Every structure is written in structure tokens, then in C-alpha cells.
Amino acid sequence: MFVKTARLFVPALLVILLLPACAAQKTEQEQGMSITVTLRDVHRCSRISPEILVADMPAGTQSFDVRLVEYGEQERFFGGGSWANDGSGIIPEGGLTRHYRGPCPPAGQSRDYAFVVSAMSKDSMQPLAVRLYRFTQE
Structure with a gap:
């Protein structure tokens, strides 16, 4: 009876002990990435995307996948694009071309938006890191 119980609980105990270590390793890798977005009036209601740093x-980032979303009661996708990583970390102004449309709230209202930037490698569809740049546009 003890052997049967041990066979059930030992694997579960190992999973419980190893999960925090895996999570900590992933968090450390993602902890360092940050993004800065240079928003100007020309980007409002425009197909010209801002510069993103x-x-x-x-390590291993081959490209960046960027999406602009409006969040709140309903999330809306405002396009984005992919940009090959040349090592500079700069996605130039106008670089996002996948159906991109800049933040454009109705007159007199403010809306919450976020640029979602994913660091991608060519070996996996899973992002290496994801960061959000949240802002409110009036």
C-alpha cells in the first residue's frame, strides 16, 4: 500500500518543487526587456506608427512582433507588424505596416491603449519575452 501511495505522490511532489524554479528562470530572462514609445500628434488617427525602442x-531575439490594442470593456486590435532585429532595438517610425492604424478615440473621450511587443526567435512560435507599453489617448 505504501508503494502505491508513494508512486502517486512522488511525481506530484517533484512537479510542485520544480515549477517555482522554472518560473523563476523565465521571469529572470524576461525581467530585463523594456520598451519606450515616442508618440507624437502625427501618430494620432494615422497609419504612421511611432518609433519604438x-x-x-x-539573447536569440530575431524579430519583434508589435500590436496596438485598445483595452477596456472590449479589446480592439489596431494592427501592428513585425520588424527584424538588427541589434539596435529600434523599430523606426512608420515601420509597422500590418493594417496599422494609430490610436483614435472619439472627440472629447479618452481611451486606454497598449503596444504589445514580443521578442521572437526563429526557432519557436513562443515569444522569448513580452512587454506592454500602456498609455491613454484623449
């Missing part, structure tokens, strides 16, 4: 990207 990605700092401290994870």
Missing part, C-alpha cells in the same frame, strides 16, 4: 532584449 526595445532595450535589454533576450
Whole structure:
């Protein structure tokens, strides 16, 4: 009876002990990446995307996947694009071309938006790191 119980609980105990270590390792890798977005009036209600600077990207980052979303009661996708990583971490103004449309709230209202930037490698569809740049547009 003890052997049967041990066979059930030992694997579960190992999973419980190893999960925090895996999570900590992933968090440390993602902790360093940050993004800065340079928003100007020309980007409002425009197809011209702002310059985005990605700092401290994870090793192995081949490209960046960027999306602009409006969040609140309903999330809306405002397009984005992919940009090959040349090592500079700069996604230039106008670089996002996948159906991109800049933040454009109705007159007299403010809306919450976020640029979602994912660091991608060519070997996996799973992002190496993901960061959000949240802002309110009036």
C-alpha cells in the first residue's frame, strides 16, 4: 500500500518543487526587456506608427512582433507588424505596416491603449519575452 501511495505522490511532489524554479528562470530572462514609445500628434488617427525602442532584449531575439490594442470593456486590435532585429532595438517610425492604424478615440473621450511587443526567435512560435507599453489617448 505504501508503494502505491508513494508512486502517486512522488511525481506530484517533484512537479510542485520544480515549477517555482522554472518560473523563476523565465521571469529572470524576461525581467530585463523594456520598451519606450515616442508618440507624437502625427501618430494620432494615422497609419504612421511611432518609433519604438526595445532595450535589454533576450539573447536569440530575431524579430519583434508589435500590436496596438485598445483595452477596456472590449479589446480592439489596431494592427501592428513585425520588424527584424538588427541589434539596435529600434523599430523606426512608420515601420509597422500590418493594417496599422494609430490610436483614435472619439472627440472629447479618452481611451486606454497598449503596444504589445514580443521578442521572437526563429526557432519557436513562443515569444522569448513580452512587454506592454500602456498609455491613454484623449
